[in-house]
Amino acid sequence: MSKSRKWLALMVAFALALSAFALVGCGAAEEEPVDEPGTEEPGEPAAEVTTIEAGKLLAGSDTEFPPFEFIEGDEVKGFDVDLLSAIGEKMGLEVVFMTEIFDTLIPTLKAGGKFDVIASGMTIKPERQLEIDFSDPYYDSNQSLVMAKGSAYAGPEDLTGKRIGVQSGTTGEAWAKENIEDATLVPFNSATDAFAALQAGNVDAVVNDLPVSAELLKEDDRGMEIVAQIPTGEQYGFGVSKDNPELLAAINEALAELKADGTYNEIYQKWFGVAPE
Ligand code: GLN
Numbered sequence: 001m002s003k004s005r006k007w008l009a010l011m012v013a014f015a016l017a018l019s020a021f022a023l024v025g026c027g028a029a030e031e032e033p034v035d036e037p038g039t040e041e042p043g044e045p046a047a048e049v050t051t052i053e054a055g056k057l058l059a060g061s062d063t064e065f066p067p068f069e070f071i072e073g074d075e076v077k078g079f080d081v082d083l084l085s086a087i088g089e090k091m092g093l094e095v096v097f098m099t100e101i102f103d104t105l106i107p108t109l110k111a112g113g114k115f116d117v118i119a120s121g122m123t124i125k126p127e128r129q130l131e132i133d134f135s136d137p138y139y140d141s142n143q144s145l146v147m148a149k150g151s152a153y154a155g156p157e158d159l160t161g162k163r164i165g166v167q168s169g170t171t172g173e174a175w176a177k178e179n180i181e182d183a184t185l186v187p188f189n190s191a192t193d194a195f196a197a198l199q200a201g202n203v204d205a206v207v208n209d210l211p212v213s214a215e216l217l218k219e220d221d222r223g224m225e226i227v228a229q230i231p232t233g234e235q236y237g238f239g240v241s242k243d244n245p246e247l248l249a250a251i252n253e254a255l256a257e258l259k260a261d262g263t264y265n266e267i268y269q270k271w272f273g274v275a276p277e
Contacts (some may be wrong), residue, residue: 015091027050049091049193049250057093060115062102064190066215067271068121068139068236079271080119083138083255084238087262090254101189103169106131109241116241116247121209123171138264139277143175143230144210146198147219150207153227156180165194165203172207172225188267192216198224208276209234211272 052058061080063069071079076097079262088095098110098115105118109132124134148154159180166173168187174183186203188194194206195216205227206213213226241249258264268276 008200028093032064049093049246050244051093051247052113055092056087057084057091057092057095057117058115059095059097059117059119060086060100060105060108061118061120062190063097063099063104063210065102065121065209068212069119071099079139079267080121080236082267082270083258084117084119086258087238087251087254090257091250102167103189106239109239112241112243114127116240116244117251120239121212121236122144122239123234125171126239128239131242132239133245133248134239135248136255137237138233138255139236141232141234141236142210143172143207143234144213144226145228145233146195146205146206146208146213146224147227148198148201149223149225151225151227153205159183159205163202165197165206167191167194167208169231170209174211175230175232176207195222195224224254 020268061069061076061211063071063076065078067078068080071077076099076251081097085095090121093204098122100115101122105120106128108114109118121141122128122134124137128134134192145153152158156179158202160182162180163186164176164180164183165186165188167190168177173185173187176183185260186194186197188197191206191208191212194203194208195213197203199205199222209228210226210229215227216222217224232251238251255264258267265275268274
């Protein structure tokens with residue numbers, strides 16, 4: 001090999017070694033721990049969470065849905081309220097509930113600027129998941145059919161041609177649409193309005209989430225009863241904008257901690273009188 005050839009070979013070898021070194025360097029940089037949302041150890045601060053009002057977690061909710069959310073005096077109370085407040089506490093945020101009509105919750109959350117999270121006994125549904133994200137499930141629910149006491153009911157066929165009260169935009173409304181033939185669905189803004197209409201005889205039946213029907217009818221003097229439990233196998237989740245994945249991760253992390261440390265069980269026991277299954 002000539003002297004200049006040797007020199008070239010050396011240069012090439014050096015360049016190769018350099019680039020290999022650079023590659024290794026890159027690899028090492030990529031392996032640096034990244035602050036992925038939701039992967040922190042308990043107690044570590046979560047990834048930076050942005051909310052509409054600093055220090056607050058604003059929750060949109062149909063607050064006529066006991067025992068999940070209801071107004072007593074000038075206070076909002078219920079299972080969702082206690083659970084989300086405990087989540088907020090873990091995140092260092094003060095939870096503030098804002099009353100909204102159920103059917104407007106998803107479009108308002110998507111539009112942004114009014115509330116950060118939906119806490120409203122909202123069922124996790126694939127159609128809704130196209131629009132917003134949901135937290136991990138926090139409550140298992142089913143539907144119920146409520147009629148005047150003493151009504152005969154053997155199955156959805158008994159409701160053909162009847163007037164069925166439903167809450168607009170709910171899974172109860174969807175069930176009635178899919179399962180009752182030729183009925184007139186009468187939409188209401190809230191479950192309590194639907195039950196008031198049934199009590200007044202303006203509708204023949206109401207389809208509504210089972211735990212809420214049970215709560216609303218627990219005072220036995222309203223002349224209505226649950227004539228059927230409808231096993232839809234629903235799960236409630238908190239709704240978060242798809243633009244705020246950090247908030248979703250922080251809520252899930254706090255929820256998991258509350259389940260692990262017994263707080264979730266305590267809140268469940270307080271509102272439902274039994275331990276979660
Ligand atoms: N769980 C039902 C739904 O998501 C009803 C919720 C509600 O009325 N607050 O459609």
